Amino acid sequence: MEIISNSEFGGERPLFASRHLHLINVTIHPGESALKECSDIIAEECRFEGKYPFWHVDGFIIRKCLFTPGARAALWYSSGLEMTDTRVEAPKMFREMHRLNLTRVVIPDAQETLWHCSDVRMREVEVHGADYLFMHSSDIDIESYRHQGNYSFQYCRNVEIRNAAIDSKDAFWNTEDVTVRDSTLRGEYLGWHSRRLRLVNCHISGTQPLCYAHDLVLENCTFDTDADLAFEGSTLKADIRGCVTSIKNPTFGHIIADNIGELIIDENIHSPADCKIEIRK
Incomplete structure (x- = not known):
């Protein structure tokens, strides 16, 4: 060489x-x-x-x-x-890689970074200004990660994230087969229109999280007080520890929580409209 x-x-x-x-x-x-x-x-x-x-x-x-x-x-x-x-x-780093x-x-200026990438492994990575990070990327394995920037991980597939702090409005939109473990997720409109999004031991904040999601799974997750109007139009299985401020019109599945501040079921709920919702005894 x-x-x-x-x-x-x-x-x-x-x-x-x-x-x-x-x-x-x-x-x-x-x-x-x-x-x-x-x-x-x-x-x-x-x-x-x-x-x-x-x-x-x-x-x-x-x-x-x-x-x-x-x-x-x-x-x-x-x-x-x-x-x-x-x-x-x-x-604008890492495109089609x-x-x-x-x-x-x-990466202090991570806007429009990591687009159309596959087979990505990240350890102890920190990004800021990361608007539209990871658009249309797949097969991603992340651990010990710090993220600030909106519209992240949109249209991603096959993602595993552990021990992360993600501050991102509109994160995980239209994703498929994403699992996030032992992490903090902060930002409005989390995970809309996702498929098979799984959150394990996560803390969630920001209004209207996890709406219009398909086959959503939450295991041992907690919600901040500002995480209201959750699960509208979603099919899900959710185990929530502590209180969730409000739940609105989930479509199908099972939700169990220690406490629910407000449950909103109105004429706008989508069919089949038979989600089981209960307070843990």
């Missing part, structure tokens, strides 16, 4: 189509597509300032690097990424 250390590059495609390359303490100055169409790349303690540095790359390791805001859309159309101990300040493994990564 060729080693390039303590060097600087700029302009258009300075390392285009490189193979078996190890970069150490290298700065990529403004320009475009520095490492486009490369394979078997290692970058350690590098700084990326130019646009689109890693496009159409197959097999690469990024350690202790910095992507500045100028390195926008840095990783697209690529596969086989391992990224550790890295700060990503550049917007396969096999991503992110560990101890911070």
Whole structure:
């Protein structure tokens, strides 16, 4: 493997189509597509300032690097990424990628990040400003995760999340086969139109959660006082610990809670309108 250390590059495609390359303490100055169409790349303690540095790359390791805001859309159309101990300040990262493994990564501007990605593993990752994160992505495994940003995980499939704090309006809309465990979910309109969303040992806050959901499952979950008008139009099986402020027009299934502040069943309920609702004795 060729080693390039303590060097600087700029302009258009300075390392285009490189193979078996190890970069150490290298700065990529403004320009475009520095490492486009490369394979078997290692970058350690590098700084990326130019646009689109890693496009159409197959097999690469990024350690202790910095992507500045100028390195926008840095990783697209690529596969086989391992990224550790890295700060990503550049917007719109990770598009149409396969096999991503992110560990101890911070993304302070994560808007429109991780679109159309598959086979994603994340550990100890923190994202902010993450509006529309993970659109249309699948096969995702996340643990020890901190998230701030709205409209997250929309249209995702096959997702497992553990030990997370997610602050996101409209999270998990139109998802399929998502499980969230031991986590805090904060934001309005959680999980609307989802299919087979499962929440285990989670705390939920924000108005009108979990409406129009199909085959929703809650196990040992708690609700904040602002989580009102829950479950409208949903089919579900829910075990709620503590009090839920209000439940409105669930369609089918079974709900058991320690206490229900208000139960609203009116003429607008959808058929079959036979959800069993009970207070735990």
